[in-house]
Amino acid sequence: MSTIDGHGLVKAFGRTRAVDGLDLTTSTGVTGLLGPNGAGKTTLLRMLATVTSYDAGSLRVLGHDPQDAAARLAIRRRLGYLPQEAGFHRGFTAFEAVDYIAVLKEHDERRARHAEVRRVLELVGLSDVATTKVGALSGGMRRRLGLAQALLGDPDLLILDEPTVGLDPQQRIRFRDLVAEAGSGRTVLLSTHQTEDVATVCSDVIVIDGGRRVFGGTIDELVDLARDRVWLDDRRDPRALAAWRLGDGSYHHVGDPPDGAQLAPAGIEDAYLVLIGPTAAASDVA
Numbered sequence: 500m501s502t503i504d505g506h507g508l509v510k511a512f513g514r515t516r517a518v519d520g521l522d523l524t525t526s527t528g529v530t531g532l533l534g535p536n537g538a539g540k541t542t543l544l545r546m547l548a549t550v551t552s553y554d555a556g557s558l559r560v561l562g563h564d565p566q567d568a569a570a571r572l573a574i575r576r577r578l579g580y581l582p583q584e585a586g587f588h589r590g591f592t593a594f595e596a597v598d599y600i601a602v603l604k605e606h607d608e609r610r611a612r613h614a615e616v617r618r619v620l621e622l623v624g625l626s627d628v629a630t631t632k633v634g635a636l637s638g639g640m641r642r643r644l645g646l647a648q649a650l651l652g653d654p655d656l657l658i659l660d661e662p663t664v665g666l667d668p669q670q671r672i673r674f675r676d677l678v679a680e681a682g683s684g685r686t687v688l689l690s691t692h693q694t695e696d697v698a699t700v701c702s703d704v705i706v707i708d709g710g711r712r713v714f715g716g717t718i719d720e721l722v723d724l725a726r727d728r729v730w731l732d733d734r735r736d737p738r739a740l741a742a743w744r745l746g747d748g749s750y751h752h753v754g755d756p757p758d759g760a761q762l763a764p765a766g767i768e769d770a771y772l773v774l775i776g777p778t779a780a781a782s783d784v785a
């Protein structure tokens with residue numbers, strides 16, 4: 500059974516259709532969700548996490564319809580969600596911050612709950628700062644604290660909205676490692692602007708644009724979209740879909756190569772540009 504099964508999903512805010520007839524299915528492993536700013540990623544994840552309703556279509560999350568009030572609780576009990584702006588009270592210690600979420604998640608028995616909080620802090624490598632105030636933690640540590648609360652109760656589905664934003668390269672690598680580990684035996688849906696995150700931790704990828712799914716498949720299938728569509732040249736070719744200067748002074752092009760072009764291997768970034776178009780080149784590819 501798919502962990503998430505959605506068909507024709509629609510969510511509108513006034514005249515903006517943030518999600519516009521979107522289909523998606525996911526099962527075990529880490530699925531990356533890529534898309535330009537405003538594509539509808541956060542709205543979609545909020546729908547899946549039972550935070551926001553949908554206007555049309557059908558959706559099953561862990562076998563339940565989040566639109567059904569009683570089923571929402573059943574989903575939430577098996578769901579871990581790291582929103583884009585996970586806020587913790589800065590005056591809480593790391594332990595208290597996660598313990599507070601555990602209370603909200605109905606971990607009622609105090610001793611077992613504290614053991615669970617210690618377990619997730621250990622998982623994300625924050626045991627040593629359990630008694631440090633949230634306000635004194637680094638941004639990377641706070642993101643890991645966000646992941647710790649999402650891992651409470653060993654959820655079957657983990658939804659992470661841009662978890663690596665603002666992390667330095669070391670923290671990013673560490674975080675990716677944690678997400679990859681979290682993806683064994685459960686479903687992780689990871690929204691990101693970082694094609695490298697997708698390349699390193701995801702088995703599958705969904706690309707959305709304008710509230711619609713424009714691609715769903717494996718990383719190799721995605722990269723295949725740009726096969727034979729990447730070339731190098733000493734000069735910028737204005738006919739390319741996108742072109743940028745490399746450190747050695749040559750230009751990397753994506754688009755329809757001219758005859759005799761020096762073809763180069765394609766990557767996720769190139770395939771993303773083929774799908775989304777040149778506007779993506781300006782701001783969305785890391």
Ligand SMILES: Nc1ncnc2c1ncn2[C@@H]1O[C@H](COP(=O)(O)OP(=O)(O)OP(=O)(O)O)[C@@H](O)[C@H]1O
Nearest residue numbers: 512515516517534535536537538539540541542543
């Ligand atoms: N609560 C809201 N009220 C009005 N419009 C909204 C609301 N939430 C989202 N939108 C609009 O819906 C569209 C999709 O937004 P969403 O935040 O889901 O995109 P996104 O892909 O997550 O973008 P980003 O990568 O910038 O986070 C945007 O046009 C946004 O302005």
